Amino acid sequence: MTMFKYRVKPDTFATRANRNPLVGLAPRSVxxxxxxxxxxxxxILVSVLVFAAIAVTxxxxxxxxGATLLKSVRLVAEREQVLQIAEAGIDYYRWHLxxxxxxxxxxxxxxxxxxxxxxDKDGNVIGSFELTITxxxxxxxxxxxxxxxxxxxxxxxxxxxxxxMAIPSLxxxxxxxxxxxxxxxxxxxxxxxxxxxxxxxxxxxxxPMSSAMATYTDPDYGVTRWAVYTLDSPADPNPPxxxxxRTDIFTAGRQLSVPAVDFTGLxxxxxxxxxxxxxxxxxxxPSQYSGNPAQGYHITLKTDDTFDIRxxxxxxxxxxGCSNSQNxxxxxxxxxxxxxxxxxxxxxxxxxxxxxxxIWVDGTINxxxxxxxxxxxxxxxxxxxxxxxxxxxxxxxxxxxxxTIGLIAQGNVNAGLYSEDDLTIDAALVAxxxxxxxxxxxxxxxxxxxxxxxxxxGMIATNQxxxxxxxxxxxxxxxxxxxxxxxxxxxxxxxxxxxxxxSTLSWQEVP
Numbered sequence: 001m002t003m004f005k006y007r008v009k010p011d012t013f014a015t016r017a018n019r020n021p022l023v024g025l026a027p028r029s030v031x032x033x034x035x036x037x038x039x040x041x042x043x044i045l046v047s048v049l050v051f052a053a054i055a056v057t058x059x060x061x062x063x064x065x066g067a068t069l070l071k072s073v074r075l076v077a078e079r080e081q082v083l084q085i086a087e088a089g090i091d092y093y094r095w096h097l098x099x100x101x102x103x104x105x106x107x108x109x110x111x112x113x114x115x116x117x118x119x120d121k122d123g124n125v126i127g128s129f130e131l132t133i134t135x136x137x138x139x140x141x142x143x144x145x146x147x148x149x150x151x152x153x154x155x156x157x158x159x160x161x162x163x164x165m166a167i168p169s170l171x172x173x174x175x176x177x178x179x180x181x182x183x184x185x186x187x188x189x190x191x192x193x194x195x196x197x198x199x200x201x202x203x204x205x206x207x208p209m210s211s212a213m214a215t216y217t218d219p220d221y222g223v224t225r226w227a228v229y230t231l232d233s234p235a236d237p238n239p240p241x242x243x244x245x246r247t248d249i250f251t252a253g254r255q256l257s258v259p260a261v262d263f264t265g266l267x268x269x270x271x272x273x274x275x276x277x278x279x280x281x282x283x284x285x286p287s288q289y290s291g292n293p294a295q296g297y298h299i300t301l302k303t304d305d306t307f308d309i310r311x312x313x314x315x316x317x318x319x320x321g322c323s324n325s326q327n328x329x330x331x332x333x334x335x336x337x338x339x340x341x342x343x344x345x346x347x348x349x350x351x352x353x354x355x356x357x358x359i360w361v362d363g364t365i366n367x368x369x370x371x372x373x374x375x376x377x378x379x380x381x382x383x384x385x386x387x388x389x390x391x392x393x394x395x396x397x398x399x400x401x402x403x404t405i406g407l408i409a410q411g412n413v414n415a416g417l418y419s420e421d422d423l424t425i426d427a428a429l430v431a432x433x434x435x436x437x438x439x440x441x442x443x444x445x446x447x448x449x450x451x452x453x454x455x456x457x458g459m460i461a462t463n464q465x466x467x468x469x470x471x472x473x474x475x476x477x478x479x480x481x482x483x484x485x486x487x488x489x490x491x492x493x494x495x496x497x498x499x500x501x502x503s504t505l506s507w508q509e510v511p
Contacts, residue, residue: 075157078151078153078154078157079157079159081126081127081151082127082149082150082151082157082158082159083149083159083161083509084149085118085126085127085128085129085149085150085151086129086147086148086149086159086160086161087147087149087161088118088129088147088149089116089129089130089131089145089147089148089149089161090145090147090161090163092116092129092131093106093131093133093145093147094165094502094504097143097165097502098500098501098502101167101500101502104133104134104135104136104143105133106131106133112130112131112132112133113130113131113132113148114130114131114133115128115129115130115131116128116129116130116131118149125152126151126152126153127149127150127151127152128149128150128152129147129148129149129150130147130148130150131145131146131147131148132145132146132148133145133146136166137369137490138349138350138351138369138493140166140369140489140490140491141166141167141169141489141490141491141497141502142164142165142166142489142490142505143164143165143166143502144162144163144164144165145162145163145165146160146161146162146163146510147160147161147163148160149161159509160509160510160511161507161508161509161510162506162507162508162509162510163504163506163507163508164504164505164506165502165503165504165505166489166490166502166503166505167489167497167498167499167500167501167502167503168488168489168497168498168499168503169487169488169489169491169495169496169497169498170261170430170461170491170495170496170497170498171428171458171459171461171484171487171488171491171495172192172487172488172498173191173192173193173194173261173459173461173483174189174190174191174192174193174207174459174460174481174482174483175189175191175193175194175459175460175461175462175466175481176193176194176195176261176459176460176461176462177194177195177196177197177461177462177463177464177465177466178195178196178197178261178263178462178463178464179195179196179197179435179462179463179464179465179466180195180197180198180199180200180216180218180219180465181193181195181197181198181199181200181201181465181466182199182200182201182220182465182467183199183200183201183202183203183479184202184203184469184471185202185203185232186203186469186477186478186479187201187202187203187204187479187481188203188204188205188478188479188480188481189203189204189205189206189207189481189482189483190205190206190207190481190482190483191206191207191459191481191482191483191485192207192208192209192210192252192483193205193207193208193209193210194209194210194211194212194258194261195210195211195212195227196211196212196213196260196261196263197211197212197213197216197227198211198213198215198216198217198218198225198227198228198229199211199227199228199229200218200220200225200229200230200231201228201229201230201249201250202230202231202232202249203249203479204248204249204251205249205250205251205252206251206252207252207483208252208253208254208255209228209250209252209253209254209255210228210254210255210256210258211227211228211255211256211257211258212227212257212258212259212260212261213227213256213257214226214227214239214256214257215227215239223238224238224239225238225239226238226239226243226256227256227257228250228254228255228256229243230246230249230250232249261498262498263432263461263463269408269494269496270373270375270377270408270410270432271377272494273352273354273371273373273375273408273494274354274356274373274375274377276350276352276354276494277348277352277353277354277373278354280348280349280350280352281348281350281351281352281353281354282345282348282352282353282354283353283354283355284297284309284353284354284355284356284357285356285357286356286357286376287311287312287357287358288311289311289313289340294311294312294313294357295312295313295314295315295358296311296312296355296357296358296359296360296374296386297309297310297311297312297355297357297358297359297360298310298311298312298336298339298359298360298361299353299355299359299360299361299362299363299372300342300361300362300363301347301361301362301363301364301365301368301370301394301405302363302364302365303364303365303366303397304366305346305347305365305366305367305368306344306345306346306347307344307345307347307353307363307370308342308343308344308363309342309343309344309345310339310340310341310342310343311339311340312336312338312339312358312360313337313338313339313340314337314338315332315333315334315335315336315337316333316335316336316337316417316418317333317337318332318333318417318445319444319445319446321444321445322417322441322442322444322445322446323442323444325440325442326440328439328440329382329383330382330383330385330387330411330412331439331440332439333416333417333418334387334389334391334414334416334417334439335389335391335416335417335418335419336360336391347368347370350493350494351368351369351370351371351492351493351494352370352371352373352493352494353370353371353372353373354372354373354374354375355372355373355374355386356374356375356376356377356386357374357376357386358374358386358387358388358389359372359374359386359387359388359389359409360388360389360390360391361388361389361390361394361407362390362391362392362393362394363394363395364393364394364395364396364397365395365396365397365403365405366397366398366403367397367398367402367403368403368404369403369404369492369493370404370405370406370492370493371405371406371407371408371492371493371494371495372388372405372406372407372408373406373407373408373409374386374387374388374408374409374410374411375408375409375410375432376410379410382411382433382434385409385410385411385412385433385434386409386410386411387409387410387411387412387413387414387434388407388408388409388412388413388414389413389414389415389416390407390413390414390415390419390423390425390427391415391416391418391419391420391423392419392420392423393420393423393424393425394424394425394426394427395424395426396426396457399426399457399484400486401484401486401490403426404428404486404487404490404491404492404493405426405427405428405458405492406427406428406430406491406492406493406495407427407428407429407430408430408432408495408496409430409431409432409434410432410433410434411431411432411433411434412431412434412435412436412437413429413430413431413434413435413436413437413460413462414437414438414439415437415438415451415454415468415476416438416439417439417441417445417446417448417449418448419438419448419451420451421448421451421452421453422451422452422453422455423451423453423454423455423476424455424456424457425454425455425456425457425458426456426457426458426484427456427458428458428459428461428484428487428491428492428495429456429458429459429460429461429462430461430462430496431461431462431463431464432463433463433464434462434463434464435462435463435464435465435466435467436460436461436462436466437462437465437466437467437468438467438468438469438475438476440470440474440475441474441475442474443474449474449475450473450474450475450477451475451476451477452476452477452478453476453477453478453479453480454468454476454478454479454480455480455482456479456480456481456482457482457484458483458484458487459483459484459487460481461496489505
């Protein structure tokens with residue numbers, strides 16, 4: 001038997017083993033799994049740390065946001081509370097003024113601000129308010145109050161409110177009357193008109209027109225009419241037929257049965273004006289010339305805050321044939337003939353000039369506020385009432401409220417026979433017992449019985465029937481009456497008011 005010998009290369013099995021993919025893998029896989037396990041533990045730890053960091057960050061953010069929100073809510077509540085405290089200061093002083101309308105120093109003699117504690121319902125002090133009060137200028141009722149609210153628990157928080165308040169004056173109307181009124185064609189009125197009785201209106205008005213009545217018997221026709229009506233074509237129907245709008249005449253509408261305006265209080269106001277004139281204003285007693293009674297005084301206002309005053313020695317007599325055909329009380333030419341030399345005086349600080357006699361007024365002012373009153377007290381009766389006459393222009397330099405003139409007559413406010421052909425009156429006119437207007441002058445009184453135009457900027461308050469013209473054409477052909485809106489809350493000094501209570505004109509928060 002032949003024996004075969006095989007020669008095997010030393011690396012043959014190794015080589016084959018290497019060629020077999022399954023040979024030698026087991027030991028190597030065991031080592032790899034152990035390493036991967038260690039790596040997985042590292043990855044988990046990092047993930048936990050990352051998510052924990054995120055959670056902590058979010059939690060801190062939520063806590064901070066919650067704290068900020070809570071602080072913001074608390075701040076809003078505190079700011080609202082301190083605003084209410086400031087508002088309480090305004091309410092307090094409105095109450096104070098209703099009991100003492102002329103006290104602007106909070107019951108003291110010291111300048112402000114005036115501090116007051118603010119308590120809750122249990123009597124605990126939760127804050128305070130400080131009041132700074134600006135008194136109205138002479139003749140005005142416009143008062144400014146600034147209230148600063150302060151919180152006791154957080155004094156760094158404060159808010160201020162500024163309120164402007166005023167009492168409305170009688171000068172809330174362009175024309176107001178305690179009698180029937182008739183306005184003929186050619187009358188143009190800018191502003192509100194009111195009568196406690198009836199109004200026959202054939203002009204054009206650019207303000208609301210009202211009456212305290214619903215219907216009345218027009219004395220000119222003896223017919224029952226609506227209390228505010230027109231006969232301008234097409235004429236208004238008689239009641240009970242419904243009134244048409246007639247916006248061509250009553251451009252701002254008309255109202256019936258509204259509250260009446262109180263004229264009785266004007267008598268007390270005249271007495272107060274005399275007292276004010278005697279105690280800080282300028283007072284003149286009955287006029288005299290050379291020891292004999294004269295006709296009254298002629299006052300000329302000047303732009304340097306002074307006025308000239310002259311004693312009127314005589315008035316012009318009516319022309320031959322010119323007579324009192326209408327039997328009007330105190331009829332005359334009401335035109336100056338002779339007068340004494342002028343004396344000059346400054347317009348008083350309180351703005352009140354009172355004369356116990358008749359007055360003729362003209363001139364121009366510049367940033368002045370003055371009230372001129374004529375009256376004899378105690379009341380002497382209709383035949384001796386003191387009157388005010390404007391025959392020549394009475395003007396403002398400024399029409400922004402800084403110039404104001406009030407004319408208050410115990411009897412009439414007149415334009416005389418020889419008044420200017422084109423007369424301008426810038427003033428608030430009040431005829432306490434009489435009427436604002438012109439006496440009846442017939443054609444026999446000369447060429448001046450007819451005048452061209454009356455231009456009034458201000459207002460008219462008349463107790464009796466108003467009229468600067470008559471139906472037959474005498475008097476002023478054109479009557480242009482423009483309401484001065486500054487008079488409502490900034491009237492002439494010590495002008496009659498329609499209330500004793502302050503109204504709020506504006507409210508605002510200030511820094």
